[in-house]
Amino acid sequence: MSTKKNSSKPNIVKTFHIKTFGCQMNENDSEKISGMLKALGYQEETDVNKAGLVILNTCSIRENADERVLGNIGAFKTVKKTNPDLILAVCGCMMQQPEIVNQIVTKYPQVDLIFGTHNLHQVPELLNNYQVNGNRLIEVWEDSDTIVEDLPVDRKYPFKGFVTIMNGCNNFCTYCIVPYTRGREVSRQPDKIFDEVNKLVDDGCIEITLLGQNVNSYGNDLGDAVNFAKLLRELNTIDKLKRIRFMTSHPKDLTDDVIDAIAECDKVCNYIHLPIQSGSTRILKAMNRKYTQENILDRVNKIREKIPGVAITTDIIVGFPGETEADFLETLKVIKRCQFDSAFTFLYSIRTGTPAATMADQIPDEVKHDRINRSLKVLHQISHDINQTYQDQIVEVLVEETSRNNAKRMTGRTRTGKLVNFPGNESDIGTEIMVKITEAKTFSLDGEKIGQEGIHGATHTDDDAISANS
Structure with missing residues (x-):
């Protein structure tokens, strides 16, 4: 569905920024959207205020999630004044609720493009149609009994x-x-x-x-x-x-x-x-x-x-x-x-x-x-009590990224999903390493990377540490 909004076609700035709300399914959907956009020649822009295309991928599992998204949409009214060629798209679970779509259409004129969870694969087509006509475009499928295969995926982590x-x-x-x-x-x-x-x-x-x-x-x-x-x-x-x-x-x-x-x-x-x-x-x-x-x-x-x-x-x-x-x-x-x-x-x-x-x-x-x-x-x-069983144990960690709080520390997860922070460098990212836990906290574990020689003297593994509490 197309509704009249703009009197002229938007200037195309082929940069994009995706803001994702919600679960891992939404994260995966955003990776697919990013993959499709990059296949079209778009480049990712980290600064939401500079992007030519901004996509809000929404979650509707709880009421406060809806309110948070609507608050984000509202903020773009000001952004649009300084960047009138910005294309603002909203997609995801919230858009499968007709009352939410009607609210956005009525109260948020800064939104240019709306699509749902079932027609994610249409992003290139919908974007092209909007750019050609310059009119607000709403395309939400009620349901779908198929899964579209072979969409390009832009993964956040290569490993x-x-x-x-x-x-x-x-x-x-x-x-x-x-x-x-x-x-x-x-x-x-x-x-x-x-x-x-x-x-x-x-x-x-x-x-x-x-x-x-x-x-x-x-x-x-x-x-x-x-x-x-x-x-x-x-x-x-x-x-x-x-x-x-x-x-x-x-x-x-x-x-x-x-x-x-x-x-x-x-x-x-x-x-x-x-x-x-x-x-x-x-x-x-x-x-x-x-x-x-x-x-x-x-x-x-x-x-x-x-x-x-x-x-x-x-x-x-x-x-x-x-x-x-x-x-x-x-x-x-x-x-x-x-x-x-x-x-x-x-x-x-x-x-x-x-x-x-x-x-x-x-x-x-x-x-x-x-x-x-x-x-x-x-x-x-x-x-807290379960994590204490990890104290002084040696665990296998898949290193994921640099710590947000300390550039000299890395963070990763054990096979049991425990978050582990330890001194390291970026060359560790994407590898499995052994870490000795030096401080067990309620929500995470601190440790030190050890070499293979340090493993031989260990009497417990990741599994042993947890089974003590089972």
Whole structure:
């Protein structure tokens, strides 16, 4: 859809800046947008005020995410006055909500181009159409049952990359907008995934992260020939690939077969993100999560039994409609019993269009804040205690980048996802090195790089350090 806005065609300045909000799926989408733009001859501009094209890739998982994006859009009203040829595009999950699009069209004339999650591949075409006509362009597909292959990807890191294995979600949790913004589940063909991973490895990539709203249900729409456990086992055979991660697992679909595959595959990192959301069976039913407190505890026990040294993280929503103090205490009980390494904790946020938005017994903000503070106190103590088991241990770290706070220090992650900071140099980036932990903190580990000679005297490895707390 095109709406009249400009009386003349914009001058084309072939530089771009992408600002990404939200999850790894959005990050991967932004890498694809960047890849398409560079294929068109655009160059990336780090200064958002100087770019000829600015793209805001939005997230709509929570209300404050919407408000943050709208605030960013509003700021471009001033930028446009000093840079009238700037093209401002907004895409992503927020644009799949008609009421948000209508709000932008009505209140934010500085936005030139709007597209959604399902027609990402149209970026070159949409940009060209806007530049030819000079009119605001809105193109949002309601849904799509296909995944467009072979899009160019501009990866942030040459040694690690995201690989989307499926799009969409069929779960329809009562609080979640994702099935409405990302659509129903569509799995990629396994040969396409293998081809992409092999190309990444040939290009120097040693770590991949498999992405999907619910990776455990991968292959459900492809028949009996493939499932997530089989995919992990097949990817584990690829030469020169060293680490396989994945996000995100739904507890109801984390089968024994998947747990066994993680345990058996040496390249699959012993780290699982398991978003339980609540520990109360009553609230889980209201959330439409399709599992109980007993199911959670069974899965965590099975994970720890089969995967020595595993790290398990989670998501917790506090203040879901109708949550009583007793329900909240059930969540605290599960947190303590599961001993999660860390957790993303959220205040329940009303998402218009979801069933939970109209539920009775919405929880007052002051109660939500009290409960989240109490949960964080418990979670932080558990994180601190688990990290203490790393003290003086030797761990394998994939070095990712220079520390943001100290140019003489590097930062990377263990196979269990622990953030490690240590003195080093840029030549370490993209390599796996051994680091002895000298100070274990609540949210990260400090260490010193050691040579191979220092490894021989070590009595513990990364796995040993964590299994002591399991």
